[in-house]
Amino acid sequence: xxxxxxxxxxxxxxxxxxxxxxxxxxxxxxxxxxxxxxxxxxxxxxxxxxxxxxxxxxxxxxxxxxxxxxxxxxxxxxxxxxxxxxxxxxxxxxxxxxxxxxxxxxxxxxxxxxxxxxxxxxxxxxxxxxxxxxxxxxxxxxxxxxxxxxxxxxxxxxxxxxxxxxxxxxxxxxxxxxxxxxxxxxxxxxxxxxxxxxxxxxxxxxxxxxxxxxxxxxxxxxxxxxxxxxxxxxxxxxxxxxxxxxxxxxxxxxxxxxxxxxxxxxxxxxxxxxxxxxxxxxxxxxxxxxxxxxxxxxxxxxxxxxxxxxxxxxxxxxxxxxxxxxxxxxxxxxxxxxxxxxxxxxxxxxxxxxxx
Numbered sequence: 044x045x046x047x048x049x050x051x052x053x054x055x056x057x058x059x060x061x062x063x064x065x066x067x068x069x070x071x072x073x074x075x076x077x078x079x080x081x082x083x084x085x086x087x088x089x090x091x092x093x094x095x096x097x098x099x100x101x102x103x104x105x106x107x108x109x110x111x112x113x114x115x116x117x118x119x120x121x122x123x124x125x126x127x128x129x130x131x132x133x134x135x136x137x138x139x140x141x142x143x144x145x146x147x148x149x150x151x152x153x154x155x156x157x158x159x160x161x162x163x164x165x166x167x168x169x170x171x172x173x174x175x176x177x178x179x180x181x182x183x184x185x186x187x188x189x190x191x192x193x194x195x196x197x198x199x200x201x202x203x204x205x206x207x208x209x210x211x212x213x214x215x216x217x218x219x220x221x222x223x224x225x226x227x228x229x230x231x232x233x234x235x236x237x238x239x240x241x242x243x244x245x246x247x248x249x250x251x252x253x254x255x256x257x258x259x260x261x262x263x264x265x266x267x268x269x270x271x272x273x274x275x276x277x278x279x280x281x282x283x284x285x286x287x288x289x290x291x292x293x294x295x296x297x298x299x300x301x302x303x304x305x306x307x308x309x310x311x312x313x314x315x316x317x318x319x320x321x322x323x324x325x326x327x328x329x330x331x332x333x334x335x336x337x338x339x340x341x342x343x344x345x346x347x348x349x350x351x352x353x354x355x356x357x358x359x360x361x362x363x364x365x366x367x368x369x370x371x372x373x374x375x376x377x378x379x380x381x382x383x384x385x386x387x388x389x390x391x392x393x394x395x396x397x398x399x
Contacts, residue, residue, distance in 0.1 A: 058161030059127050065165025066123040070173040073119060073197025074204060081196070085116045087211065088194045091218035098219065098310045099226045103302075104372055107229035112179070112190040114225075119172040122195050126168055129180055176202065177221035181228045181235045190235065192225045194218070206324040212315045219310055223303040231375045238295065244288045294384040298374065301355015301387075305363075354387050361390040366398060373397050 076084070092114045100106060117125065176198050183191040194217070203213040228234050311318035362371045374380050374397075386393040 057131070057164060058157040059131065061158055061161035062127050062165035062168065063120065063123050065162050066127075066167075066169030066172055067120045069166060069169030070119045070123070073173070074201045076197075076200060084196050084200060084214070087214055088116045088196060088199070088218065089114055091215045092192060092194065092222050092225075094215070095218045095222035095310075096226070098314065099223050099306055102306055102310050102368075103223070103226065104368055105226050105230040105375070107226040108189070111229050112183075112188055112192060112225050114192045114194065116194045116196050118197055119195065122172050122175060122178070122193055123165075123168050125180060125183075125191075125193055126171075126178075127164070129182055130164065130168075132182055173198065176217050179221060179224035179228060182239060189232070190225065190228050192221055194221060202325075202328065206321070206328065208321050208324060209317045212317045213321055216307055216311060216315055216318060216321050219307040220303045223306045224299060227299055227302065227375075233378065234295075234375075237378045237381075238292070241288050241292050241295075245285050245292075290384040291381075294382050294387050297355035297384070297387045298358065298382055299355070300352045301357070301359045304352050304356045305359045358382060358387045358390050358393075362394060365390075365394060370398065 096107070115121070115125075172195070175195050177192070177194045179190060179192050181190040199214060199217055200210075203210045206213070308318065308322060311322075315321070359371065362374075374382065380397055382390075382393045386396070
Protein backbone atom coordinates (compact mmCIF):
# COMPACT_ATOMS: atom_id res chain seq x y z
CA UNK A 44 0.00 0.00 0.00
CA UNK A 45 2.83 2.37 -0.86
CA UNK A 46 4.73 4.25 -3.54
CA UNK A 47 8.41 4.98 -3.08
CA UNK A 48 10.50 8.14 -2.80
CA UNK A 49 14.19 8.98 -2.62
CA UNK A 50 16.29 9.95 0.40
CA UNK A 51 18.74 12.85 0.50
CA UNK A 52 22.06 12.76 2.34
CA UNK A 53 21.76 13.14 6.12
CA UNK A 54 24.01 13.85 9.09
CA UNK A 55 25.42 10.98 11.18
CA UNK A 56 24.65 12.88 14.41
CA UNK A 57 21.21 11.24 14.34
CA UNK A 58 20.64 7.56 13.63
CA UNK A 59 18.02 8.15 10.95
CA UNK A 60 17.46 4.48 10.19
CA UNK A 61 16.81 3.81 13.87
CA UNK A 62 14.31 6.67 13.91
CA UNK A 63 12.39 5.06 11.06
CA UNK A 64 12.55 1.59 12.66
CA UNK A 65 11.45 2.82 16.11
CA UNK A 66 8.65 4.86 14.58
CA UNK A 67 7.46 1.98 12.41
CA UNK A 68 7.45 -0.44 15.36
CA UNK A 69 5.50 2.02 17.48
CA UNK A 70 2.97 2.79 14.74
CA UNK A 71 2.32 -0.74 13.56
CA UNK A 72 1.05 -1.61 10.11
CA UNK A 73 -2.50 -0.36 10.48
CA UNK A 74 -5.74 -2.15 9.59
CA UNK A 75 -5.78 -5.54 7.93
CA UNK A 76 -6.64 -5.43 4.23
CA UNK A 77 -6.34 -7.90 1.39
CA UNK A 78 -3.94 -7.30 -1.50
CA UNK A 79 -6.91 -6.63 -3.76
CA UNK A 80 -8.39 -4.06 -1.38
CA UNK A 81 -5.00 -2.40 -0.91
CA UNK A 82 -4.60 -2.02 -4.68
CA UNK A 83 -8.11 -0.58 -4.95
CA UNK A 84 -7.41 1.96 -2.17
CA UNK A 85 -4.13 3.08 -3.75
CA UNK A 86 -5.78 3.48 -7.15
CA UNK A 87 -8.76 5.34 -5.74
CA UNK A 88 -6.58 7.77 -3.76
CA UNK A 89 -4.38 8.55 -6.73
CA UNK A 90 -7.50 9.06 -8.84
CA UNK A 91 -9.09 11.17 -6.11
CA UNK A 92 -6.10 13.51 -6.01
CA UNK A 93 -6.23 13.96 -9.79
CA UNK A 94 -9.99 14.48 -9.74
CA UNK A 95 -9.64 17.07 -6.96
CA UNK A 96 -7.25 19.34 -8.86
CA UNK A 97 -9.79 20.98 -11.22
CA UNK A 98 -12.38 21.13 -8.42
CA UNK A 99 -9.99 23.09 -6.22
CA UNK A 100 -8.99 25.35 -9.13
CA UNK A 101 -12.60 26.16 -9.97
CA UNK A 102 -13.55 26.90 -6.37
CA UNK A 103 -10.49 28.95 -5.38
CA UNK A 104 -9.40 30.59 -8.62
CA UNK A 105 -5.84 29.40 -7.98
CA UNK A 106 -4.11 27.90 -11.00
CA UNK A 107 -1.37 25.41 -10.15
CA UNK A 108 1.30 24.17 -12.50
CA UNK A 109 0.43 20.70 -13.73
CA UNK A 110 2.38 17.64 -12.57
CA UNK A 111 5.09 19.59 -10.73
CA UNK A 112 4.46 17.85 -7.39
CA UNK A 113 4.01 14.06 -7.51
CA UNK A 114 1.30 12.24 -5.56
CA UNK A 115 2.58 9.32 -3.47
CA UNK A 116 0.27 6.85 -1.74
CA UNK A 117 2.32 5.54 1.18
CA UNK A 118 2.08 3.27 4.20
CA UNK A 119 3.12 4.43 7.68
CA UNK A 120 6.74 3.50 7.17
CA UNK A 121 6.77 5.43 3.89
CA UNK A 122 5.42 8.51 5.66
CA UNK A 123 8.05 8.09 8.37
CA UNK A 124 10.85 7.85 5.82
CA UNK A 125 9.64 10.96 4.00
CA UNK A 126 9.46 12.97 7.21
CA UNK A 127 12.83 11.77 8.48
CA UNK A 128 14.32 12.95 5.19
CA UNK A 129 12.56 16.30 5.53
CA UNK A 130 13.59 16.70 9.16
CA UNK A 131 17.20 16.14 8.16
CA UNK A 132 16.97 19.00 5.68
CA UNK A 133 15.47 21.40 8.21
CA UNK A 134 17.93 20.80 11.06
CA UNK A 135 21.10 20.57 8.96
CA UNK A 136 22.05 24.21 9.86
CA UNK A 137 21.72 23.39 13.58
CA UNK A 138 23.94 20.32 13.22
CA UNK A 139 26.54 22.41 11.39
CA UNK A 140 26.33 24.98 14.19
CA UNK A 141 26.87 22.36 16.90
CA UNK A 142 29.80 20.78 15.09
CA UNK A 143 31.38 24.19 14.53
CA UNK A 144 31.22 25.04 18.23
CA UNK A 145 32.05 21.69 19.79
CA UNK A 146 34.07 20.00 17.08
CA UNK A 147 33.41 16.45 15.88
CA UNK A 148 32.40 14.06 18.69
CA UNK A 149 34.34 10.91 19.51
CA UNK A 150 33.24 7.72 17.78
CA UNK A 151 31.68 6.39 21.01
CA UNK A 152 29.87 9.63 21.80
CA UNK A 153 28.55 9.87 18.27
CA UNK A 154 27.35 6.25 18.26
CA UNK A 155 25.52 6.61 21.59
CA UNK A 156 24.22 10.11 20.97
CA UNK A 157 22.96 9.36 17.49
CA UNK A 158 20.99 6.35 18.72
CA UNK A 159 19.41 8.30 21.58
CA UNK A 160 18.31 11.14 19.32
CA UNK A 161 17.23 8.66 16.64
CA UNK A 162 15.02 6.83 19.13
CA UNK A 163 13.51 10.10 20.40
CA UNK A 164 12.74 11.26 16.87
CA UNK A 165 11.30 7.85 16.04
CA UNK A 166 8.97 7.94 19.05
CA UNK A 167 7.60 11.35 18.08
CA UNK A 168 7.14 10.51 14.40
CA UNK A 169 5.80 7.05 15.23
CA UNK A 170 2.89 8.60 17.13
CA UNK A 171 2.19 11.03 14.31
CA UNK A 172 2.47 8.38 11.58
CA UNK A 173 -0.58 6.57 12.91
CA UNK A 174 -2.66 9.79 12.91
CA UNK A 175 -1.80 11.62 9.69
CA UNK A 176 -4.11 11.08 6.72
CA UNK A 177 -2.19 13.16 4.23
CA UNK A 178 0.53 15.76 3.98
CA UNK A 179 1.98 18.08 1.40
CA UNK A 180 5.76 18.27 1.68
CA UNK A 181 6.68 21.62 0.08
CA UNK A 182 10.45 21.18 0.52
CA UNK A 183 10.85 18.03 -1.55
CA UNK A 184 12.77 18.98 -4.68
CA UNK A 185 14.20 15.78 -6.17
CA UNK A 186 13.94 15.26 -9.93
CA UNK A 187 12.80 18.83 -10.49
CA UNK A 188 9.68 18.48 -8.33
CA UNK A 189 8.30 21.40 -6.33
CA UNK A 190 7.03 19.38 -3.39
CA UNK A 191 5.14 16.11 -3.12
CA UNK A 192 1.75 15.03 -1.83
CA UNK A 193 1.67 12.07 0.57
CA UNK A 194 -1.56 10.16 1.19
CA UNK A 195 -1.26 7.65 4.05
CA UNK A 196 -3.47 4.79 2.87
CA UNK A 197 -3.69 2.62 6.04
CA UNK A 198 -4.66 5.62 8.18
CA UNK A 199 -7.36 6.68 5.74
CA UNK A 200 -8.80 3.15 5.74
CA UNK A 201 -8.60 2.97 9.54
CA UNK A 202 -10.40 6.28 10.06
CA UNK A 203 -13.14 5.62 7.50
CA UNK A 204 -13.85 2.36 9.35
CA UNK A 205 -13.77 3.99 12.78
CA UNK A 206 -16.13 6.76 11.68
CA UNK A 207 -18.40 4.29 9.86
CA UNK A 208 -18.71 6.56 6.82
CA UNK A 209 -18.88 5.89 3.11
CA UNK A 210 -15.34 4.89 2.16
CA UNK A 211 -15.41 6.37 -1.36
CA UNK A 212 -16.79 9.69 -0.12
CA UNK A 213 -14.26 9.87 2.69
CA UNK A 214 -11.28 9.18 0.42
CA UNK A 215 -12.28 11.94 -1.97
CA UNK A 216 -12.91 14.30 0.97
CA UNK A 217 -9.37 13.72 2.24
CA UNK A 218 -7.96 14.18 -1.26
CA UNK A 219 -9.74 17.54 -1.61
CA UNK A 220 -8.08 18.85 1.55
CA UNK A 221 -4.60 17.64 0.65
CA UNK A 222 -4.87 18.66 -3.01
CA UNK A 223 -5.73 22.16 -1.83
CA UNK A 224 -2.35 22.27 -0.07
CA UNK A 225 -0.63 21.15 -3.26
CA UNK A 226 -2.39 23.92 -5.17
CA UNK A 227 -1.51 26.51 -2.51
CA UNK A 228 2.21 25.86 -2.91
CA UNK A 229 2.37 25.26 -6.65
CA UNK A 230 0.11 28.20 -7.55
CA UNK A 231 1.88 30.49 -5.06
CA UNK A 232 5.56 29.72 -5.72
CA UNK A 233 6.97 32.18 -3.17
CA UNK A 234 5.21 30.40 -0.30
CA UNK A 235 7.78 27.59 -0.15
CA UNK A 236 10.76 29.94 0.13
CA UNK A 237 8.95 32.11 2.68
CA UNK A 238 8.22 29.18 4.99
CA UNK A 239 11.71 27.81 4.51
CA UNK A 240 13.27 31.14 5.51
CA UNK A 241 11.12 31.30 8.65
CA UNK A 242 12.09 27.77 9.67
CA UNK A 243 15.74 28.57 9.13
CA UNK A 244 15.36 31.58 11.43
CA UNK A 245 14.04 29.30 14.19
CA UNK A 246 16.87 26.82 13.78
CA UNK A 247 19.44 29.61 13.65
CA UNK A 248 18.28 30.91 17.03
CA UNK A 249 18.59 27.56 18.83
CA UNK A 250 21.06 27.58 21.71
CA UNK A 251 24.11 25.57 20.67
CA UNK A 252 25.24 24.64 24.20
CA UNK A 253 23.83 21.10 24.68
CA UNK A 254 24.13 21.20 28.48
CA UNK A 255 22.11 24.41 28.70
CA UNK A 256 19.53 23.10 26.23
CA UNK A 257 19.08 19.90 28.25
CA UNK A 258 18.77 21.74 31.57
CA UNK A 259 16.21 24.17 30.24
CA UNK A 260 14.34 21.40 28.44
CA UNK A 261 13.92 19.24 31.54
CA UNK A 262 12.57 22.15 33.55
CA UNK A 263 10.17 23.27 30.83
CA UNK A 264 8.85 19.75 30.17
CA UNK A 265 8.29 19.35 33.90
CA UNK A 266 6.33 22.61 33.95
CA UNK A 267 4.12 21.47 31.06
CA UNK A 268 3.46 18.02 32.52
CA UNK A 269 2.63 19.45 35.95
CA UNK A 270 0.31 22.08 34.52
CA UNK A 271 2.47 25.04 35.57
CA UNK A 272 2.98 26.05 31.94
CA UNK A 273 0.99 25.88 28.73
CA UNK A 274 2.16 25.05 25.24
CA UNK A 275 3.84 22.35 23.19
CA UNK A 276 7.45 21.19 23.33
CA UNK A 277 8.25 23.55 20.46
CA UNK A 278 6.89 26.53 22.36
CA UNK A 279 8.44 25.76 25.72
CA UNK A 280 11.87 25.18 24.16
CA UNK A 281 11.85 28.42 22.18
CA UNK A 282 13.41 31.77 22.94
CA UNK A 283 11.51 35.09 22.68
CA UNK A 284 13.00 35.65 19.21
CA UNK A 285 11.95 32.17 18.12
CA UNK A 286 8.45 32.66 19.47
CA UNK A 287 8.04 35.72 17.24
CA UNK A 288 8.91 33.57 14.24
CA UNK A 289 6.64 30.77 15.49
CA UNK A 290 3.77 33.27 15.71
CA UNK A 291 4.36 34.25 12.07
CA UNK A 292 4.45 30.60 11.01
CA UNK A 293 1.30 29.92 13.06
CA UNK A 294 -0.51 32.65 11.15
CA UNK A 295 0.55 31.14 7.82
CA UNK A 296 -0.29 27.56 8.83
CA UNK A 297 -3.68 28.63 10.19
CA UNK A 298 -4.38 30.28 6.84
CA UNK A 299 -3.30 27.21 4.83
CA UNK A 300 -5.16 24.68 6.98
CA UNK A 301 -8.29 26.80 7.33
CA UNK A 302 -8.35 27.49 3.59
CA UNK A 303 -8.08 23.76 2.86
CA UNK A 304 -10.95 23.00 5.25
CA UNK A 305 -13.13 25.68 3.65
CA UNK A 306 -12.38 24.30 0.18
CA UNK A 307 -13.09 20.68 1.12
CA UNK A 308 -16.42 21.69 2.68
CA UNK A 309 -17.26 24.12 -0.12
CA UNK A 310 -16.61 21.66 -2.92
CA UNK A 311 -17.79 18.65 -0.94
CA UNK A 312 -21.59 18.96 -1.29
CA UNK A 313 -21.29 18.93 -5.10
CA UNK A 314 -19.37 15.66 -5.31
CA UNK A 315 -19.60 13.99 -1.88
CA UNK A 316 -23.19 13.10 -0.89
CA UNK A 317 -22.34 12.25 2.75
CA UNK A 318 -20.06 15.23 3.42
CA UNK A 319 -22.10 16.53 6.38
CA UNK A 320 -21.97 13.18 8.15
CA UNK A 321 -18.22 12.91 7.48
CA UNK A 322 -17.51 16.42 8.80
CA UNK A 323 -19.53 15.93 11.98
CA UNK A 324 -17.89 12.62 12.83
CA UNK A 325 -14.42 13.79 11.85
CA UNK A 326 -14.67 16.87 14.08
CA UNK A 327 -15.45 14.59 17.03
CA UNK A 328 -12.36 12.51 16.19
CA UNK A 329 -10.13 15.61 16.20
CA UNK A 330 -10.81 16.05 19.91
CA UNK A 331 -8.56 13.07 20.65
CA UNK A 332 -9.14 9.89 22.61
CA UNK A 333 -7.97 9.07 26.15
CA UNK A 334 -5.91 11.07 28.65
CA UNK A 335 -2.55 9.74 27.41
CA UNK A 336 -3.44 10.51 23.81
CA UNK A 337 -4.43 14.06 24.76
CA UNK A 338 -1.19 14.56 26.71
CA UNK A 339 0.97 13.42 23.80
CA UNK A 340 -1.05 15.61 21.45
CA UNK A 341 -0.47 18.55 23.74
CA UNK A 342 3.28 17.98 23.98
CA UNK A 343 3.62 17.57 20.22
CA UNK A 344 1.53 20.65 19.50
CA UNK A 345 -1.39 18.80 17.92
CA UNK A 346 -3.92 20.72 20.00
CA UNK A 347 -2.60 23.91 18.42
CA UNK A 348 -2.83 22.17 15.05
CA UNK A 349 -6.54 21.54 15.61
CA UNK A 350 -6.98 25.21 16.55
CA UNK A 351 -5.30 26.17 13.27
CA UNK A 352 -7.97 24.33 11.30
CA UNK A 353 -10.76 25.97 13.28
CA UNK A 354 -9.40 29.51 13.53
CA UNK A 355 -8.08 29.57 9.97
CA UNK A 356 -11.42 28.42 8.58
CA UNK A 357 -13.25 31.16 10.48
CA UNK A 358 -10.81 33.75 9.08
CA UNK A 359 -11.22 32.54 5.49
CA UNK A 360 -15.02 32.40 5.68
CA UNK A 361 -15.32 35.87 7.19
CA UNK A 362 -13.01 37.41 4.61
CA UNK A 363 -14.75 35.66 1.70
CA UNK A 364 -18.12 36.81 3.05
CA UNK A 365 -16.90 40.44 3.01
CA UNK A 366 -14.87 40.67 -0.21
CA UNK A 367 -15.52 37.43 -2.09
CA UNK A 368 -13.01 34.80 -3.14
CA UNK A 369 -11.18 37.17 -5.49
CA UNK A 370 -10.73 39.67 -2.65
CA UNK A 371 -9.56 36.92 -0.34
CA UNK A 372 -7.00 35.83 -2.93
CA UNK A 373 -5.08 39.04 -2.27
CA UNK A 374 -3.57 36.99 0.55
CA UNK A 375 -1.49 35.10 -2.05
CA UNK A 376 0.04 38.22 -3.66
CA UNK A 377 3.11 38.31 -1.41
CA UNK A 378 4.40 37.60 2.11
CA UNK A 379 3.38 41.08 3.22
CA UNK A 380 -0.28 40.16 2.65
CA UNK A 381 -0.21 37.07 4.84
CA UNK A 382 -2.27 37.39 8.04
CA UNK A 383 -0.44 37.55 11.33
CA UNK A 384 -1.41 35.26 14.18
CA UNK A 385 -3.38 38.18 15.64
CA UNK A 386 -5.14 38.92 12.36
CA UNK A 387 -6.26 35.30 12.06
CA UNK A 388 -8.43 36.05 15.11
CA UNK A 389 -9.32 39.53 13.82
CA UNK A 390 -10.22 39.26 10.12
CA UNK A 391 -11.43 42.86 10.12
CA UNK A 392 -7.89 44.00 10.96
CA UNK A 393 -6.48 42.09 7.96
CA UNK A 394 -9.20 43.51 5.70
CA UNK A 395 -8.44 47.05 6.86
CA UNK A 396 -4.69 46.59 6.30
CA UNK A 397 -4.87 44.90 2.90
CA UNK A 398 -8.07 46.28 1.38
CA UNK A 399 -8.27 49.61 3.19
